[in-house]
Amino acid sequence: MSDVLPQPLPPTPGQTVGPFFGFALPYERGNELVEAGTPGAVRLHGTVRDGAGDPVPDAMLEIWQADPAGGVPARSGSLLRDGTFTGWGRAETDREGGYWFRTLTPGATEAGRAPFFHVTLFARGLQTRLFTRAYLPEGAGPATDPLLASLDARDRATLVTVREPDGSLRWDVRLQGEGETVFLTYDEGAGAGRDGVGA
Amino acid sequence: MTVQDTGPATAPDAAAETQAQLSAEIEAGHAAYAAGLERGEPQEHGPRKNWPPYRSSLLRHPTKDLRHADPETIELYSPVFGERDIGPLEADLTVQRGGEPIGERIVVRGRVVDGEGRPVRRQLVEVWQANAAGRYVHKRDQHPAPIDPNFTGIGRMLTDDDGWYRFQTIKPGPYPWKNHFNAWRPAHIHFSLFGREITQRIVTQMYFPGDPLFALDPIYQSIQDPRARERLVATYDHDVSEHEWATGYRWDIVLTGAHRTWTEPEDGDE
Numbered sequence: 334m335s336d337v338l339p340q341p342l343p344p345t346p347g348q349t350v351g352p353f354f355g356f357a358l359p360y361e362r363g364n365e366l367v368e369a370g371t372p373g374a375v376r377l378h379g380t381v382r383d384g385a386g387d388p389v390p391d392a393m394l395e396i397w398q399a400d401p402a403g404g405v406p407a408r409s410g411s412l413l414r415d416g417t418f419t420g421w422g423r424a425e426t427d428r429e430g431g432y433w434f435r436t437l438t439p440g441a442t443e444a445g446r447a448p449f450f451h452v453t454l455f456a457r458g459l460q461t462r463l464f465t466r467a468y469l470p471e472g473a474g475p476a477t478d479p480l481l482a483s484l485d486a487r488d489r490a491t492l493v494t495v496r497e498p499d500g501s502l503r504w505d506v507r508l509q510g511e512g513e514t515v516f517l518t519y520d521e522g523a524g525a526g527r528d529g530v531g532a
Numbered sequence: 533m534t535v536q537d538t539g540p541a542t543a544p545d546a547a548a549e550t551q552a553q554l555s556a557e558i559e560a561g562h563a564a565y566a567a568g569l570e571r572g573e574p575q576e577h578g579p580r581k582n583w584p585p586y587r588s589s590l591l592r593h594p595t596k597d598l599r600h601a602d603p604e605t606i607e608l609y610s611p612v613f614g615e616r617d618i619g620p621l622e623a624d625l626t627v628q629r630g631g632e633p634i635g636e637r638i639v640v641r642g643r644v645v646d647g648e649g650r651p652v653r654r655q656l657v658e659v660w661q662a663n664a665a666g667r668y669v670h671k672r673d674q675h676p677a678p679i680d681p682n683f684t685g686i687g688r689m690l691t692d693d694d695g696w697y698r699f700q701t702i703k704p705g706p707y708p709w710k711n712h713f714n715a716w717r718p719a720h721i722h723f724s725l726f727g728r729e730i731t732q733r734i735v736t737q738m739y740f741p742g743d744p745l746f747a748l749d750p751i752y753q754s755i756q757d758p759r760a761r762e763r764l765v766a767t768y769d770h771d772v773s774e775h776e777w778a779t780g781y782r783w784d785i786v787l788t789g790a791h792r793t794w795t796e797p798e799d800g801d802e
Contacts, residue, residue, distance in 0.1 A: 344647065346760050356686065358658060358724060383592050405609045409612045421611035457592075458589045460586065461578055513595060517600070518600055519603045529576035
């Protein structure tokens with residue numbers, strides 16, 4: 334087909350993932366970007382909570398990340414999980430709102446920027462997906478990264494993972510209320526970031 | 533297959549409110565949006581995060597405006613999926629269980645493009661839906677309608693080199709939910725879409741033309757702008773229908789992501 338489409342095109346709106354995605358989207362080892370015992374493997378984990386502080390048992394998180402050298406993975410196999418590191422994973426929350434990924438530590442993709450996991454969050458009750466970032470706690474990055482530097486200390490803390498004594502990275506999500514996670518828009522248009530605009 | 537059984541999808545006492553109450557809230561919200569447009573406030577392209585008629589959102593929507601970030605390198609790419617990630621029959625939801633599912637066989641076809649009209653090539657499309665009776669396979673679906681042993685309602689496919697997707701399924705039925713008393717969702721198919729960049733990622737719902745439940749549905753009506761709502765409705769397409777086999781629907785998808793915010797022409801400019 335060679336349809337010539339008029340430009341620019343209006344976006345297709347998002348809608349909630351609803352309550353019943355659990356039989357369709359999660360898949361076996363979706364949250365395991367690397368196999369157990371892989372050198373350099375790290376566990377990224379946390380809890381998703383709502384405005385009352387209660388766990389959200391029907392949320393889903395996806396991560397998309399660089400490899401440890403800062404390269405952008407361009408290999409298929411995320412749904413197959415045959416040992417290829419694809420940089421992408423999907424985890425649903427459990428009954429206590431908890432999630433975990435086994436992955437590699439991302440490297441910085443640009444000089445002077447702090448490495449992070451890009452996170453897309455879905456849940457029943459969320460009208461559309463939310464984007465955010467989970468940064469590594471170490472290095473000079475948190476002080477120099479343009480996004481982190483633009484936030485006050487309380488907001489910044491919501492985007493930075495915590496190194497646990499066992500070496501894992503803990504990153505909790507608060508959808509609403511005290512310690513509400515900072516969610517992102519990449520849209521540069523007028524009113525971007527306002528409710529419903531550019532969503 | 534993953535299932536959860538963590539209780540009812542919404543609080544059981546939520547069903548005390550009437551459709552008339554919900555419809556009044558929806559109408560008031562839309563009137564306020566229209567008045568805002570008159571005052572020069574920006575047009576909305578997506579759903580409201582804060583939209584009380586969808587009761588499950590009350591404690592889950594973020595209260596702060598989204599923070600602007602410039603996309604960094606990793607965010608200018610999407611994960612790569614290939615033929616090896618999906619099975620050859622996953623785009624046919626009517627053949628997954630060995631027998632013919634009950635219902636109206638349909639074909640859904642459309643094109644996935646970015647805001648500049650460029651095709652989203654070789655990218656993953658995931659769909660899930662209720663069966664013809666309005667029942668999901670999911671354990672938490674308590675609707676007393678029959679489960680179809682020949683229908684799971686899950687499909688996956690890749691777009692082709694020009695951005696086209698196509699799948700065969702059974703037309704889903706409307707179903708009740710517990711948002712309020714006698715609440716019914718319009719028939720829909722859930723779509724999960726990746727664009728050329730991760731910032732274009734969306735999950736959404738495709739609806740069928742002329743559904744009488746549109747006006748009553750807090751989820752569909754969470755999108756304040758009527759032109760934006762219409763973009764979620766497929767069209768009947770006789771060229772997609774197949775002789776003595778299936779009726780056809782066309783639904784095109786635009787994933788704009790970071791690069792451009794599309795703006796409707798001002799009234800009078802058209």
